Amino acid sequence: MGTLKLQTLAILVVGSSASLAIPAAMADQADSKGFIEDSSLKMSARTLYFNRDWHNTGAANNLSTDTGEGLVARYKSGFTQGTLGFGLDAFALAGIKFDGGDGNNASASYPRDSNGHTEDNFSKAGVAFKMQLNNTVLKAGNQFVSLPVFATDSGRLLPESATGFLLTSNEIKNLEVNVGHFTQLSSQFASGADSKKLKAADVVGGSYKFSDTLSAALYYSDVEDNFKKKYANVNFVQPLPDKSSLTYDFNIYRTDSQGQELSGYVDNTIWSLAAVYATGPHSFQVSYQRNSGDTGYVYGADGAAVYDFANSVQYSDFNARNEASWQGRYDFNFAAFGVPGLTFMVRYIRGTNIETTETNNGHEWERNESLRYVVQSGVAKNLSIQVRHATNRSSALDSDLDETRVIVDYPIDVF
Secondary structure: OOOOHHHHHHHHOOOOOOOOOOOOOOOOHHHOOOOOOOOEEEEEEEEEEEEEEOOOOOOOOOEEEEEEEEEEEEEEOOOOOOOEEEEEEEEEEEEEEEEOOHHHOOOOOOOEOOOOOEOOEEEEEEEEEEEEEOOEEEEEEEEOOEEOOEEOOOOOOOOOEEEEEEEEEOOOOOEEEEEEEEEEEEOOOOOOOOOOOOOOEEEEEEEEEOOOOEEEEEEEEEEOOOEEEEEEEEEEEEEEOOOEEEEEEEEEEEEEEOOOOOOOOOEEEEEEEEEEEEEOOEEEEEEEEEEEEOOOOOOEOOEOOOOOOOOOOOOOOOOOOOOEEEEEEEEEEHHHHOOOOEEEEEEEEEEEEEOOOOOOOEEEEEEEEEEEEEOOOOOOOOOEEEEEEEEEEEOOOOEEEEEEEEEEEEEEEOO
16 A cells, blocks of 8 residues: 655655655756767666465465565656657566465465466566657656556556556646546556556646645546546645754545446545654654545556555555544654664554444554665665565454565666
């Protein structure tokens, strides 16, 4: 599961008044040095150990465990010089299973063949052509997308990818506008370019930076025969004395099913408000999240990472029908103790008022712990090792599980 972007960044922005919601501006076409001169090739290797135990001794395959390697290569060209610049981006992905036979229900990271057996390896590749005019870029083809209402997930062995076009414009200072149309969506657990059987998804929206401390975003999506979704965000960073800061982040989604309702009937509003106090190596967060409507929040047909609300955590999104949830979180950066690159996080979330066919007042809770180290220098510089653990309990949702992930990422800038 995902988590609110400000949660992982807050401890790094102490003393900074920059908004968390606004991405860096694109380079102007006038600054282009050329197709080859501005090109880059980045590779990464991810080793993932995944273990999820449902603690249900009466069920078959109640343990999901596997280990594998994900290899990713991403090439980005520069833009040709001139008024209108042209270029291309390409990627190649390969997943290799080390361990996790069918008896271990190893479906968490790998596709299955026609007989239901997990594949030993899978791969996919894609290319996108791009064009730039001033500060506007149009990209068409296979790509990774990160928008609040359409987002490809990179949380497992290999990332999702989408096929379509995305226009990103920064022509007006402090304003970013996005317009997209996508016709295929590839799962992180499959090789095909359209393994999630997307018909079409249209996206429009943008974000605006009012000042160094205040920003906002509005987005809308229409996923054919699934649902329509609206999203809004307001983010405010209040600088405090002694290089401390207090960040407020509000997010809201409204989703309504349409057409054939391939994602089921959906009638949901979900919103969250989070406050993060960061001082020195410490970061403290409290957040509240609320669901309303006839169903819980639904995503997936628009990508597995569409959850820009506070209480989407390692296992649960706390997005059940009518659910209300609170979160308390603490982060610590061990650079203060002379160990730069080492960070720790712990959080607890409790959800109540869950409505199901059996109850009108169900509840759940989850606790997450994470320890991450990033190598600071030498041959293995930027290699990261992270251990994540989750405990989730819910009588209403029939959940009784513990999950452990060990993730080793090694990024390499080839050129």
